[in-house]
Amino acid sequence: MAVSLPRVECPSCGGRYAAHPISALGMGAVHDHKVRPRDLVLCPGSMQRVALRDATAWQDPLPGTQGTDPREQQLDLFDDAPGDSRA
Numbered sequence: 001m002a003v004s005l006p007r008v009e010c011p012s013c014g015g016r017y018a019a020h021p022i023s024a025l026g027m028g029a030v031h032d033h034k035v036r037p038r039d040l041v042l043c044p045g046s047m048q049r050v051a052l053r054d055a056t057a058w059q060d061p062l063p064g065t066q067g068t069d070p071r072e073q074q075l076d077l078f079d080d081a082p083g084d085s086r087a
Contacts, residue, residue: 005031006055012045019055028052 005018008028013035019028032046 006052008050008052008055010043010045011048011050013043015043019050019052022049024049026052028055 005020006028007016008019008030009016010030010033013033015033017033018031020031022029027049029047029049030045033043034041035043
C-alpha cells in the first residue's frame with residue numbers, strides 16, 4: 001500500500017513538495033528537490049523543517065469505517081465493566 005505524504009511549500013523556491021515526517025510534532029522536512037530539473041545542486045530549501053499546519057494530507061479510511069461519521073459513533077467502553085455500581 002502506498003503512503004501519500006502531505007504537500008508543503010518550499011521556503012526557498014516556492015514549489016510544492018512532499019513533507020517527510022520528523023521527530024518534532026506538527027513539523028515536516030521538505031523532500032529533496034532541484035530548482036531546475038537538470039541542475040546538479042539541490043534547492044537550498046531541501047530538507048528544511050516547515051510547519052504542517054497549511055499542508056494538505058491524505059489518509060485512507062480504516063477498513064469497516066467507510067460511510068460512517070466518527071462523531072455519531074457510540075463508544076460504550078465502560079458499560080459492562082466488572083464492579084460497575086451504576087446498575
